[in-house]
Amino acid sequence: MRRQNLALVLSTVAASGPLSRAAVAGRVGLTRAAVSSLVDELLGAGLLVEGETQASGKAGRPGRALALHDRGPAGLGLEVGPAHLGACVVDLRGEPRVWHRVPALNRSRPAEQVLGELAELAAASTREALALGLRIEGAVLAVPGVLGPAHDTVEHAPNLGWHGVVPAEHWPAALRAPELENEANLGALAELWRGGEPADTLVHISAETGIGAALVIDGRLFRGAAGYAGELGHVPVHTDGPRCSCGARGCLEQYAGARAVLRAAGVRGTHRDPVAALVDRAREGHAPTLAALTRAGEAFGTALTSAVNLVDPAAIVLGGAYTELAPWLLPAMTTELTARVRVRPWDPDTLRPSRLGRRGPLLGAALLTTQRVITDPARLWD
Amino acid sequence: MRRQNLALVLSTVAASGPLSRAAVAGRVGLTRAAVSSLVDELLGAGLLVEGETQASGKAGRPGRALALHDRGPAGLGLEVGPAHLGACVVDLRGEPRVWHRVPALNRSRPAEQVLGELAELAAASTREALALGLRIEGAVLAVPGVLGPAHDTVEHAPNLGWHGVVPAEHWPAALRAPELENEANLGALAELWRGGEPADTLVHISAETGIGAALVIDGRLFRGAAGYAGELGHVPVHTDGPRCSCGARGCLEQYAGARAVLRAAGVRGTHRDPVAALVDRAREGHAPTLAALTRAGEAFGTALTSAVNLVDPAAIVLGGAYTELAPWLLPAMTTELTARVRVRPWDPDTLRPSRLGRRGPLLGAALLTTQRVITDPARLWD
Numbered sequence: 166m167r168r169q170n171l172a173l174v175l176s177t178v179a180a181s182g183p184l185s186r187a188a189v190a191g192r193v194g195l196t197r198a199a200v201s202s203l204v205d206e207l208l209g210a211g212l213l214v215e216g217e218t219q220a221s222g223k224a225g226r227p228g229r230a231l232a233l234h235d236r237g238p239a240g241l242g243l244e245v246g247p248a249h250l251g252a253c254v255v256d257l258r259g260e261p262r263v264w265h266r267v268p269a270l271n272r273s274r275p276a277e278q279v280l281g282e283l284a285e286l287a288a289a290s291t292r293e294a295l296a297l298g299l300r301i302e303g304a305v306l307a308v309p310g311v312l313g314p315a316h317d318t319v320e321h322a323p324n325l326g327w328h329g330v331v332p333a334e335h336w337p338a339a340l341r342a343p344e345l346e347n348e349a350n351l352g353a354l355a356e357l358w359r360g361g362e363p364a365d366t367l368v369h370i371s372a373e374t375g376i377g378a379a380l381v382i383d384g385r386l387f388r389g390a391a392g393y394a395g396e397l398g399h400v401p402v403h404t405d406g407p408r409c410s411c412g413a414r415g416c417l418e419q420y421a422g423a424r425a426v427l428r429a430a431g432v433r434g435t436h437r438d439p440v441a442a443l444v445d446r447a448r449e450g451h452a453p454t455l456a457a458l459t460r461a462g463e464a465f466g467t468a469l470t471s472a473v474n475l476v477d478p479a480a481i482v483l484g485g486a487y488t489e490l491a492p493w494l495l496p497a498m499t500t501e502l503t504a505r506v507r508v509r510p511w512d513p514d515t516l517r518p519s520r521l522g523r524r525g526p527l528l529g530a531a532l533l534t535t536q537r538v539i540t541d542p543a544r545l546w547d
Numbered sequence: 548m549r550r551q552n553l554a555l556v557l558s559t560v561a562a563s564g565p566l567s568r569a570a571v572a573g574r575v576g577l578t579r580a581a582v583s584s585l586v587d588e589l590l591g592a593g594l595l596v597e598g599e600t601q602a603s604g605k606a607g608r609p610g611r612a613l614a615l616h617d618r619g620p621a622g623l624g625l626e627v628g629p630a631h632l633g634a635c636v637v638d639l640r641g642e643p644r645v646w647h648r649v650p651a652l653n654r655s656r657p658a659e660q661v662l663g664e665l666a667e668l669a670a671a672s673t674r675e676a677l678a679l680g681l682r683i684e685g686a687v688l689a690v691p692g693v694l695g696p697a698h699d700t701v702e703h704a705p706n707l708g709w710h711g712v713v714p715a716e717h718w719p720a721a722l723r724a725p726e727l728e729n730e731a732n733l734g735a736l737a738e739l740w741r742g743g744e745p746a747d748t749l750v751h752i753s754a755e756t757g758i759g760a761a762l763v764i765d766g767r768l769f770r771g772a773a774g775y776a777g778e779l780g781h782v783p784v785h786t787d788g789p790r791c792s793c794g795a796r797g798c799l800e801q802y803a804g805a806r807a808v809l810r811a812a813g814v815r816g817t818h819r820d821p822v823a824a825l826v827d828r829a830r831e832g833h834a835p836t837l838a839a840l841t842r843a844g845e846a847f848g849t850a851l852t853s854a855v856n857l858v859d860p861a862a863i864v865l866g867g868a869y870t871e872l873a874p875w876l877l878p879a880m881t882t883e884l885t886a887r888v889r890v891r892p893w894d895p896d897t898l899r900p901s902r903l904g905r906r907g908p909l910l911g912a913a914l915l916t917t918q919r920v921i922t923d924p925a926r927l928w929d
Contacts, residue, residue, distance in 0.1 A: 366772040380857070382764060389859025390748040393891040396856035401887060403786065404849055412889035413852075467786055470795075471853035474778035475762070477771025507794035508781040509773075 167203075168543045170195065174203045175212060175233075179257075179539045183216060183230035204231060211237040212257060212542055233257045236298035238545060240534030242351075243287055243343050244307040244527040247272045247324045248437050250283050251307075252290040255531040256299055257538065259359055263293045266527075272326050279325075280335040288340060302545065303534035304343035306332060307351045307526040314392070316345050324374060344533075349395065350386055351529030352484045352521070353379030358532050361520050364480035368472050369519075370397060370465075371485035371526070373440055376418050380476065398422065400468040420464035421494075423486075429457035440486040447493050458493040465494060466501020469516075473506050484519035485526070491518035549585075550925045552577065556585045557594060557615075561639075561921045565598060565612035586613060593619040594639060594924055615639045618680035620927060622916030624733075625669055625725050626689040626909040629654045629706045630819050632665050633689075634672040637913040638681055639920065641741055645675045648909075654708050661707075662717040670722060684927065685916035686725035688714060689733045689908040696774070698727050706756060726915075731777065732768055733911030734866045734903070735761030740914050743902050746862035750854050751901070752779060752847075753867035753908070755822055758800050762858065780804065782850040802846035805868075811839035822868040829875050840875040847876060848883020851898075855888050866901035867908070873900035 173193050178184055181192065190200040207213040216230045235256050244251035248270060254263035265286055271279045283306075291301050310322025319330040333342035353369035365384045371377050376398030380387040388394055398418040399411055406415020419425050423439035430453040436442040446454040469481060483491050483498075499513045519525060538545060555575050560566055563574065572582040589595040598612045617638050626633035630652060636645035647668055653661045665688075673683050692704025701712040715724035735751035747766045753759050758780030762769040770776055780800040781793055788797020801807050805821035812835040818824040828836040851863060865873050865880075881895045901907060920927060 364772070378857070382769065387764065390746070390861035391859055391891075394857065394859040396859075396890050399856045399888075399890040400853045401849055404784070409889075413887045416890075467783055468853075471782045471850075472857055474781045475760070475776065475854055475857060477773055477776040477778075479772035505783060505795045506781075507791075508778050508798075509775040 183232040238302045239299035240531040241301045241304040242527045242531030251527040252286045253527045253531045254294040263290045276330045277335045305530040305533045306343040307348040307530040348526035349377040349379045352525035355525040355529030367480040368478045369482045372487040402464045417468040421461035426457045430454040459497045462494040462497025463501045466498045470505040481516045488518045488522035565614040620684045621681035622913040623683045623686040624909045624913030633909045634668045635909045635913045636676040645672045658712045659717045687912040687915045688725040689730040689912040730908035731759040731761045734907035737907040737911030749862040750860045751864045754869040784846045784849045799850040803843035808839045812836040841879045844876040844879025848880045852887040863898045870900045870904035
């Protein structure tokens, strides 16, 4: 019971702080004395700080404001992409305090070497965090691929060329190996926690060559019965469309994946960052690229009609690298959704680009740990 | 705490009974003494019975078996369809004890008259239940239409010709008006609770002229952010397909709704029960009907590909009247899903007809009350 109440107090300050003890008591529905005892324990554990006098419009003795500590427990996020490594440390407030994004051609190197470098980056970030008074309570690695059921194996990450890679096997023995999570899921969680426009039920799109989505339902990541939810890229758009890499026909990915759009625009050559290549051409006003992006937006709109009609999300967020394509994709997506979602009201404002963009998955990886501390602080002294 | 433990004991007997007191204690992780005190309270309230000696393979004193009471608290389900009224009473075990399905041409009559007759049926069913030693703890009306946000108004039920009907206004003042719930949702809940093959995450299809679906996620009905989840009938199948009644193009309903299939089969005339008309012709081997049903099954398969790829349900259940069309729809649905769901494994056994069929919504309406009692028995003496 006390464990739950500690979580209640900490979550309340996290959601609405800074707050006085009296304000916390009012919100959580416990007595002032009970809240003070809980607050003292959280202050003692270094999770809360009680700051200077809080400005108050009311008469009477002003309360001192409680806020989350900017030192103490922290989360380490790690990321491996086709062309970069990333590390990030967030404090309990969710603020990024250490941020590294290092170019690295990971696709052409053995997984062992990539993970060795990532472990060095993790160790360096941990040292930097320590110098800031932060203590890493957990590390999570964002993976652009499918994880095995036990979440210890990267079964399939085509953009890295990884198949059946177990990162813990290549991690230095002296360091604790990170937990693994799919990057699309982490992008969605970052949007949920730090996206700026709260929505408890959302579809978060993260696309590059492949197109994935993650579903947040009632404030929690929904993985599906077998862990396969959110395969937006393989929703059929045209039943007799081109053959997809998955084996089916006319999947969204064949119309709106970055390489498919480049192909449709007649842009040749290899592109380390195909989304950036599209953005460059769209900015230059390259007509075939603009037309291809419009068709991609229409295909997104058709596939998202299914998502809106089936799931009824409060928000659809275009996240990850595709955030940068929002100016060219969103108009056609909106037109198509407006024309197709007719059985129910649909508000175009529920479709929006992420504010986090490519930073989402790495930020989400770091936030996973601090969110766990906030929803159950007693885990720290278990 | 005691309230939660009462629910825990009652739910355990509901899920796995008959069980001895010792077996219940073993399952819920409480002491034998604590369980006995809880059991005594539930026996006293008439929710459990302690029956004859339980057969046991083990040596030692055989325990007496605890089971849910077949008298006492009960749920009343009511239903209004275009051509019938229904009433059903289930006991705490979920067994239907009173069952009425009365032909009634509700479409051509004022809502007031229909609801007056339904109230008489409800009163008669309540009297019959009383004679069986059952006490109605709540009544729920299954409505084939869209409810208002407060769930007190039938905003739109095209098959009844109801718009903005508030059933409580037409209910006899002496009787408590029933709670309203959408029939597709109730069909899904009946499947979840009494479908025979447990699946915590499922898509339940109920179709007739319109095609609806209800989503059960983690054992609970998922309504969506604004209450519009499950509009399977308006998932686009062919982007340039025929205009749908909703205003969009190529919706599933235009290929697989019962009247659309009759039209595609060239069957003329009005049909009070279009699904039965299709079943009759399919049984006679009417070739155009068989071909139209195959095309309907293909369209279902395309739309359900979106549902599988987005939501990843453990089961897809063809329920309601369409259960009767399963022999002709399921083969094409399975072929299409197998060809289109390629990005992930998909097991054709997860697609199945409901065992409840047209009985689902009425049964679900009655079960809603008894399930509430089982998950919180203390509500009875609040």
